[in-house]
Amino acid sequence: MESRYTPANIERKWQEAWVNQGLHRTSTDQGKPKFYALSMFPYPSGNLHMGHVRVYTIVDVIARIKRMQGYRVLNPMGWDAFGLPAENAAIERGVHPAKWTYANIDQMRDQLKDLGISFDWDKEIATCSPDYYKWTQWMFLQFFQGGLAYQKEATVNWDPIDQTVLANEQVDSAGISWRSGAKVERKLLRQWFLKITDYAEQLLQDLDQLDGWPEKVRLMQANWIGKSTGAQVTFTTEQGDDLVVFTTRPDTLWGATFMVIAPEHPLVEKLTVAGQTEAIKAYQEMAAKKSDVDRSAEGKEKTGVWTGSCAINPVNGAKVPIWIADYVMMDYGTGAIMAVPAHDQRDFEFAKKFGLGIKVVVQPEGEVLDGGTIAEAWAGAGVMVNSEALDGVVAGKGKGQSVERAVEWLEANNKGKGTTNFRLRDWLISRQRYWGSPIPIIHCDDCGAVAVADDQLPVELPVDVEFSGKGSPLAKLESWVNVPCPTCGKPAKRETDTMDTFMCSSWYFMRYPDAQNDGAAFDPAVGNDWMAVDQYVGGIEHAILHLLYSRFFTKVVRDRGLLTCDEPFKRLLTQGMVQGRTFKNPTTGQYVIPQNVADPANPVDPTTGEVLDVVYEKMSKSKHNGVAPSDVISKYGADTARMFILFKAPPEKDLEWDDADVEGQFRFMNRIWRLVTESGVNSGNAIATPENLSKDEKVLRRAIHTAIKEITEDMTDEYQFNTAISELMKLSNALSDAACKDSPVYAEGIRTLLLLLAPFAPHIADELWMGMGFETSVHVQAFPVVDAGALVVDELTIVIQVLGKTRGTIEVAATLSKDEVEAAARASEVAQKYIAGKEVKKVIVVPGKLVNFVVG
């Protein structure tokens, strides 16, 4: 073995050796408990960045430690390979998306291998491969046959840059596309949807099962699903139509003074009286131009137009005008509301602006509200008034209070019914692009939408298409579009939309355990053996998108009898960003290229001489703060990169990339190298026996087993890699300082250090382990188990407190009883100094920890 630690000379060697030994192949030993470790698979952009390094390292450490602890581990890798960048490359550079994608995959796979991640490459999948998307299409047909996939004409989010529609989840609150950054437009189109709303209640309820998930993610999903309980009430229009509203406050029905319906509401035309036609039309056009976001922006100033018609309030027969206004959304509730201005601020503002009536039905205690004079809506507590049957009832949502009573009354009188409403919308999955899985449907004039037969799957993407960037290339390919109807044989047309790529990623974790099955998406027996994923790791950006869709898929797959699990991911870890050191001009806000900063310790702007701000921000080209994984690996090796990234911050927190800290981590690897190579310990050394140890040996052995205990705890359930590594450092320090380097305990310590280190820094650990003369890799050894006996101490340090203030410590024999400890403490010099001559009112003895004297 070399005397100098040179990672470049050892890492590749071990990566190849592990492959040759088949160490990372998923064990089929059914005698072992299973552990499914999963990282969110990447989009194959072609370049590995530090964020990738972080996720895969985290999962790798977990997988490696579980293997050493006797689990059969599945740690797979694949590619979320459909998507627009490939198509854009085709448009810009004339490369076919498939060629571009597969080249990127090859490049990224090589980069991943440099990291020494223990993926089972036999399970590799790429969602753009016909072997895979065949089953994505099959999954779609499962939904279709289950009545969970349907077409609907709807106002949808249209991304003008990517030239496709997007699901609600893929547009942020500012109306910006998650991918292109474009402001989405609204378009009326016929599109495919999945009925995720059928599962809204379950998706919400089962969040309670997910106690291994961050609370934050569960809350985000609960908010997105957005359940609210209330009632549906049917008003009748003058024209005789039913106009159904949803309200969470049915108790205030008697206070409704007008109604508002969304500008897109189907009844608008019928309700509009002759004199109002133009005003209504103009308002509708204005509203149509605005996105939902614009509607809610603009200072929230209320706008609207009266249709000229009225409706009859079913509870009291009151005649109320029907307005249209864009503060009512067509896609929430029923697209129509009853307005109670006295008790709803939005309705109040609207009523004030247009001079509509305000009727108080809730009177707060000790106050008399008057609809004509109040300055704002009263949404607080009170007692019902002017509400016939409800008069005198306490207003509120509690048991026996007005809301419950109102629902009972509505149902008893057949005027409405209690109901729940969800914010969640059905999932729009059509995309007007080429590089995605075709939707396996054929449209026939006579038979409608007909499923492509299972034995005809996959509907393959045609290769020879033209990429102009305008419209779907598939739609223009007549030879592909025109096919006979599978049912009646008449000329029919293929669906030319492809699926949202989130379809592909919503079930890939079900495919991995049985990745090479060409007769089914997966064998249910294999699927049930491995599902659910025991530990999932990925970015918080999928808190709703991918994680919600995957939960939905899992429930549908369960209901189709393919799997038995309710939830796909038992535990979820959302790792923080990797941030780069960024130089920023404080006045212009411009980012300065690090190479142009002469003295990084005192950075000044190279052109203006201003002192620059040094901040840590997400790595990106525009900020000139990126660090390439390949550069770090070639300079320090993968082990140092892995150790640094794990040590620098807890996994869920953002991590500041700092070259000085990387150096520090490299020093630690060097210390271990020297410690082990200079120790003289080899596979032939006797292993320590716990008996008849000297004091020094006992101290060292306690340090060894404390490290085992702490690291094992840090790696159970909650993963605390940073403190685990600090324990490795402590053990390494203890071994360096050991006073008994000839002892078998020292040999035990050296070996234990390598075993504990193996999951974190696998290359150096195996190099040193095999260098000691062992026959088999460090990675197939059992993970050390703590010997509780080694942790027992002869002497305890007891803290002496007086009135809760620490005054010193004493050493006592561990065998002393509680009373004896108290007596020793009382007699101690430290305590006497503070308690002599004073009355000791109380003594608290915490065994093994402290004695606290309470003096008067």
Place this chain on the structure above:
RNA sequence: GCGGGCAUGGCGGAAUGGUAGACGCGCUAGAUUUAGGUUCUAGUUUUUUCGGAAGUGAAGGUUCAAGUCCUUUUGCCCGCACCA
């Protein structure tokens, strides 16, 4: 507006209600070295009359004992938002 999270040395971060600052970075001094780097040793919250005293964003409270629990509050970050 609603919901959630966070706040500890120069920095990243540790602390089952029980010696706050583990571990690391940086820094200071010394040793080794022709020098730099490496490596090793010691030190590194503040203050001090060298006995101590104070200290975990702020203010209260519970407790023998609070970074940790409770109440109020400030700042920052994140998610949702005219949701009927």
